[in-house]
Amino acid sequence: MGRPNWAPDDIDIERPSVARMYDYYLGGSHNFAVDRAAAQAMVTAVPEAPLMAQANRAFLRRAVQFLVDAGVRQFLDIGSGIPTVGNVHEIAQRHAPDSRVVYVDIDPVAVAHSQEILAGNDRTTVVQEDLRHPERILGHPEVRRLLDLDRPVAVLVVAVLHFVAADDRPGELLRTLRDAVAPGSWLVLSQASADGRDDDERAEAEAIYRRTDNPLWLRSRAELTALFDGFELVEPGVVWVPQWRPEFSENTEDAEQSGFIGGVGRSGG
């Protein structure tokens, strides 16, 4: 198969990418056979996988809407993914056109496709960087150009922390980000959790993701809550994502089937 024009030359299309697998779960078209095979293996092991991705996206949308309503106009979205429907800048700028959004992702396809859809939008940009190097993100000229870190910023780390190992010290990474932004800034976290899952399902999911560059690091609700250190959680705290400020039409029954926990916090100030 020829390489499609959205695929940068230097990417490995023989190894599944978590960004492209997630795109496949969400019904996107920026994925290769190797990604689809890995995602399908995941669906065999955990049939709810596509619904989990959708529940997480719905949480992201509600959280951004909540932040816009709270007056936030600056967003740093780390691990932003391959753009799909309802991206952060679309939600924020629809309601507050002056909102500024910086997307950050480690994946070249996510960055290339973001560049394409952001062309001509001078309040939005994308940077290829790694959450495990927050100082590089914070010092990046595009971040400095678009965001005023002396004023509150919403830092979004949504469906990414499960790719950050304990050895990479997620608490320290988040503290570096927190210390760099003005008091009154916000943190949105979500990630996959094994709470309530049976051990076989967990082991199969972990084995599938070990074939990618981003093995899975599942965390409990208590562990994710601890990562909000220095932020005050808004109600209802860290919950299964469908339970986080659901809209009228949302089904919150069997919320744990979403497999994702998440919350929103605000730093003192």
Ligand SMILES: C[S@@+](CC[C@H](N)C(=O)[O-])C[C@H]1O[C@@H](n2cnc3c(N)ncnc32)[C@H](O)[C@@H]1O
């Ligand atoms: C499951 S997607 C989440 C996309 C989006 N945040 C959402 O919630 O819909 C995870 C994204 O995190 C990116 N990612 C994984 N590890 C990363 C890291 N260390 N730094 C930056 N991005 C990372 C992947 O490339 C992928 O695009």
